[in-house]
Amino acid sequence: MAVANLLDNFWSSLERGKGGNVRATFDRAQKRFAPCPATPNCVSTQAPVADTEHYIEPIAYTDTLANARHHLLTVIRSIPRMTLVIDEPGYLHVEFRSRLMRFVDDVEFYLDDAAHLIHFRSASRLGQSDLGVNRKRMEEIRQAFGKR
Secondary structure (H helix, E strand, O other), X not given: OHHHHHHHHHHHHHHHHXXXXXXOOOEOOOOEOOOOOOOOOEEEOOOOOOOOOOEOOXXXXXXXXXXXXXXXXXXXXXXXXXXXXXXXXXXXXXXXXXXXXXXXXXXXXXXXXXXXXXXXXXXXXXXXXXXXXXXXXXXXXXXXXXXX
């Protein structure tokens, strides 16, 4: 356990030294995420549909906002190496860490109750490519959310 704590502290300090601070991009007034960077290590439901590298469909829900939020939290809490950073009504910010190198991906969720959609943005903090990890994770979250 002590070794794990030392490794966590090491990786955290390394990330801070390389600009690895929390990256929340959601503009609450506009109900919009920041656009994905030009790099392929980001997906967003709010990217232009024609931007096939970054666009991904939002998750639809038919239940109440409270039940959809609860179910989403259940799904994301089941994923290893996740940290819930911001938990507000209608908005969640989660960090996911890779198993070996402990790279951090920031994932933000906005629950749009008027449209019954869960919008999200998933982006790597560092590097150019994520080898499709962000898209794959979000599709797995979509699939798990759909199973009730």
